Amino acid sequence: MLDVGIIGASGYTGVELIRILAGHPQVRLCAATSRQYAGKTIAEVFPSLNKRVDIRCENLGVDELIHRADFFFTAVPHKTAMDIVPHLLAAGKKVVDLSADYRIHDQALYEEWYQPHSSPQLLAEAVYGLPELYRDDIRRARLVANPGCYPTSIILALAPLLRAGFIEPATIIADAKSGTSGAGRAANVANLYCEVADSFKAYKVGGTHRHIPEIEQELSLAAQSDVRISFTPHLLPISRGILSTIYASLSEAGKAADLQELYNETYGSEPFVRVLPAGQQPATQHVRGTNCCDIALQHDTRTGRIIITSAIDNIGKGASGQAVQNMNLMNGFAEETALMGAAFFP
Amino acid sequence: MLDVGIIGASGYTGVELIRILAGHPQVRLCAATSRQYAGKTIAEVFPSLNKRVDIRCENLGVDELIHRADFFFTAVPHKTAMDIVPHLLAAGKKVVDLSADYRIHDQALYEEWYQPHSSPQLLAEAVYGLPELYRDDIRRARLVANPGCYPTSIILALAPLLRAGFIEPATIIADAKSGTSGAGRAANVANLYCEVADSFKAYKVGGTHRHIPEIEQELSLAAQSDVRISFTPHLLPISRGILSTIYASLSEAGKAADLQELYNETYGSEPFVRVLPAGQQPATQHVRGTNCCDIALQHDTRTGRIIITSAIDNIGKGASGQAVQNMNLMNGFAEETALMGAAFFP
Amino acid sequence: MLDVGIIGASGYTGVELIRILAGHPQVRLCAATSRQYAGKTIAEVFPSLNKRVDIRCENLGVDELIHRADFFFTAVPHKTAMDIVPHLLAAGKKVVDLSADYRIHDQALYEEWYQPHSSPQLLAEAVYGLPELYRDDIRRARLVANPGCYPTSIILALAPLLRAGFIEPATIIADAKSGTSGAGRAANVANLYCEVADSFKAYKVGGTHRHIPEIEQELSLAAQSDVRISFTPHLLPISRGILSTIYASLSEAGKAADLQELYNETYGSEPFVRVLPAGQQPATQHVRGTNCCDIALQHDTRTGRIIITSAIDNIGKGASGQAVQNMNLMNGFAEETALMGAAFFP
């Protein structure tokens, strides 16, 4: 039985971690921190967990936390995370960090897009927590940097093509659409029901979203060359789900290849990546509440481009689901434990 | 291992049965019938089940079905059900029928609201499948009539008050609101996205909805007297969920009683009924995708009325979840097997 | 040309006033106040008004405002309103106040539900701004108290029955459902998209909502006797719209009467009340963005109750639309000016 602590339990990724772990037979949830809700039971904060999870939110410092659990999820904002994680590691704990703080290997790049890093010595050690790419490294890791939601949907969609040299890296455009939960649970006017419902818009257009360096890092590793992409996020009037529509020009080799077969081979035995049959398109509804990533390929012969569409739940495979998948790997549990539930429909 | 068949697998209750049973360790799904989708894999019909459920829809007659499974869910419309169920029973099978055909004990009453009954001899035997009221009968039953969605939400909310004589039965008004999945998956203009979204309305106003005789039957049994209610269904722009707001005048005994305590005692040990602390209100979001019924009580001292609000997922506790709960009881499985997942949030 | 000022222009009722007045040929918008957005053009705050309305938000005191316009809408919270309105009147201006401050004639009752009143001397003069009931008084008024959204939907639905003595006043139950814009534009977690979407719940259950004294005042006046009701508001996952489902037991006279005819006569020539033919039900979608109130009657002969359903747009007839209707009356304009647009569909 693994004793687990969640640091930052009252956000949307925190409550999803709690929900998933409640169905995990090898895990005991021993600490759930929340400054705002300290003293309240989790069911008072999240009535969905009533009669299912019995734990109280606490405002705990690192010194107290390390006596509570052996494994931690840090579900706090970037910058906050990097002030906590080193202490957890120093106390011999393992950590999956859901923030951006350890995702980018290059300190200068991190600091260009975020702010100065207070524990850069860990950047080399931290493993980018995309199991489909780095499964073995994750198994051995103390510290896993859980990928961002947009990056997960885009990297899984493009990695096979880039590794095979089947697309021209300079032509990649990722047009991504996310549900509103991606904006977190902070109270602000822009995320009010009335401002989001029955509407749709782009934001951070023109290469300014902070997920860009993370995406480009991983695409560049897959391509073995520097990749620079156009990335446009949009806000969907749904709570959960990301659909990324990704365009790239096929190389000559790519035009000649059986791309569907490439994806079937790459992901056929993956429990959480589902390559759709030719002609089908993924929908966020079909991955809602799950750790799945659904991917479809379509060759536009008129323009020589490949269009890859990928759907995830931004809180599932895009955050908490993937974090538990990483925890499973880091602790020798079966990778799919607690994560195999299908999405309900409708 | 119980061999199970689902008759009518391609509707919204059918796919939910499949999803729940996929997580049931003592069940093997052996048949899933669908005239419309015969020959297709279930993942072609419901991509959410891709890599999770591997079965093909078939168009099977009863003669074939009885060689496939020992336990059946009939998830077909009323009238269709009563033509199938007797044959299944005759072949020694057990059945949970999700239609209305065996819910009403009084044949004449059934025929007044529906149409002539072709197997009235089974009405006396069929058990009304509300485990919180009829658990022991269900355990012994061959045929369980799974309750309607609205009735589940209303009967669970009112039974304790009626049994205790704490409300005036003639004053009961149930104002209920349901998600659109309650209307089923048939293609018709009234249920198109554009006709339902961003709107709200009542329907079948004035005592005409077919769930009324079923509700009144059970409330009358609880009250030990004839109960006649006003019931108004409404259509919510959500996919899943029923919230019933129920009004009744308190009797003198009711005014003096601790009603919150009554409900805590009645439902405290039930795994699927959650009585909320005073002051909290249930929301459909907190029971979405689950077998839970959340109930709150509020005494309006200005008018002497009690207002009970209850929330269920109309496809969960209101249909397929409750059907599996009944199956568990009928087969000696732990009642909560495959049903304890919490709702994801948000 | 009437010079008009809007005090509190950046809330949801403020922007709707601006939108409606932009189509009013006899009105010139001369001031739009907003502390938060002072200095910004209205199109910066509300891009929907780009190229349609050209005014800048200002932070203006009453002293400045009275030089800007001759007619004012106060679209500010209660308590704030009563500190402004007396000064406007003293300067010879006419006012439609959208807050609750002048709706309740009885100072003690107001103070029981709200807080001490700072200008109680105006309570006797203020006219309750429901034109279908008080048209002539409104024409002569300096100060009109614009009705609340829930009260508008309930009073219009019940007044004819109560005046005729056709229902038992003690049996009235109003189960009302409102879109989220009714909660205003303040940033708080409870109104975030993710907390409201795909959900439904009741709130302020048990006779605690502040619209109750206002509703009861008007129903009592219609009934010529004290009326006390049960009122339960609910939160709908839509932006705009209220549907009230109202129950009452018919008196003997009521059972004998042709109620449909009564409503047709009462409201037949009203431009903004639409009595639906028997059998039809109102939907919020059909009044969205308009000043209409759609009403249907259904006699439940099984229980002797009448069920009245009424739909309005809570920002239209429930606030800003009705405010402009009142302004038209107070200034001798044709009552329907700028208000006759039909709802778009879908």
Place this chain on the structure above:
Amino acid sequence: MLDVGIIGASGYTGVELIRILAGHPQVRLCAATSRQYAGKTIAEVFPSLNKRVDIRCENLGVDELIHRADFFFTAVPHKTAMDIVPHLLAAGKKVVDLSADYRIHDQALYEEWYQPHSSPQLLAEAVYGLPELYRDDIRRARLVANPGCYPTSIILALAPLLRAGFIEPATIIADAKSGTSGAGRAANVANLYCEVADSFKAYKVGGTHRHIPEIEQELSLAAQSDVRISFTPHLLPISRGILSTIYASLSEAGKAADLQELYNETYGSEPFVRVLPAGQQPATQHVRGTNCCDIALQHDTRTGRIIITSAIDNIGKGASGQAVQNMNLMNGFAEETALMGAAFFP
């Protein structure tokens, strides 16, 4: 007073035409055809029009129609339109056709994407009804081919750049997202509320959507060279609205130019195109129910691409609003008559 007939009044574009024309002071609606609803008043079919529009749906042949009106909107499917329009013209009527039948100048191209054309002789005469591009031609036209919804949003967004030679035509990618009303009012499972709500997906991926030849025709005319684009439509869980996100590589001239200024100049005096200030992004909510097209430009200096986002209401500027704008031009009315209403918010 212009006598107008709407052929195909009971679809979503038909009802919107009726709604807009109800506010048009120079128009009298004299015929509204609908096979399905013949004999019903328009208010029975669309309760939103109750007390606002008083006309009855009829099933009329062309022979009867030509005696009813002088100007027609054909709001019927392609193929049906081309069998009606020639007769209307032959009778001396003017027509705005909302179908695709007369949008494509090249008969062979039309027939490649649709089916054989039965009145190809009209293709040369028909004017493509985008007033911002072809205002003068429209003024003189007998037959205007009203543009498709996606094409409107994309052509308005790209025309200035292409005419100026500021982008590389071969690099254009249009990722477009449409509300569900674009799929029409036919009953089919894919458009049921439960299948669309809380979901998002692409469809007709890979260069197969029939709007492509229309878009490429107009972009080619603007560029004075053959333009071939990638176009991916998506289905949004909203009723109305299209947002197109369009990518193109800037030419050297384009990189040096002030593109914001170019758009301000091009569209500054247009009543229905609103170029947003740098940094703002359009949202479908702000154009809902209107004839506006909101456009924003963002230069991604990291990749040398320009990203243009444009928002329209697919039934407004994307269909019925633009059709009325064309009617105004064809009849010498002020172009903006009946079309200047701002979107309500929220």
